[in-house]
Amino acid sequence: IGFDYIRLYSGEVVVEGVLRDHHRHWIIEFNRRLGLCFVFNAELWDILDGLTVLHNRSWDKVLIRTDSVEVVQVIQVVFSRSSNSAFIRRI
Numbered sequence: 001i002g003f004d005y006i007r008l009y010s011g012e013v014v015v016e017g018v019l020r021d022h023h024r025h026w027i028i029e030f031n032r033r034l035g036l037c038f039v040f041n042a043e044l045w046d047i048l049d050g051l052t053v054l055h056n057r058s059w060d061k062v063l064i065r066t067d068s069v070e071v072v073q074v075i076q077v078v079f080s081r082s083s084n085s086a087f088i089r090r091i
Contacts, residue, residue: 006039006042011036012033012035013033013034013035013036013037013042014031015031015042017029017030017031017050019054027057032045040068040070040071043066043068044071044087047064047071047091048090050064051064075091078091
């Protein structure tokens with residue numbers, strides 16, 4: 001999943017993502033209007049939406065790029081132990 005964007009439109013958050021193959025060729029673009037939310041949650045939605053698109057297309061090897069250390073840490077915690085958040089477990 002590459003080149004993800006979080007934009008604000010009139011106070012609402014919109015997550016936009018672009019999926020690329022290992023040659024960095026464009027596969028598909030997606031977006032989701034989240035309304036009012038924290039940027040941290042928008043980053044998580046962006047990853048979940050990208051993974052869902054890839055799963056539906058039967059892709060099984062994925063590299064996720066994000067500039068959010070907090071998001072990476074939360075996802076890593078889920079792999080090392082169970083999380084109380086169903087949203088994080090879903091990712």
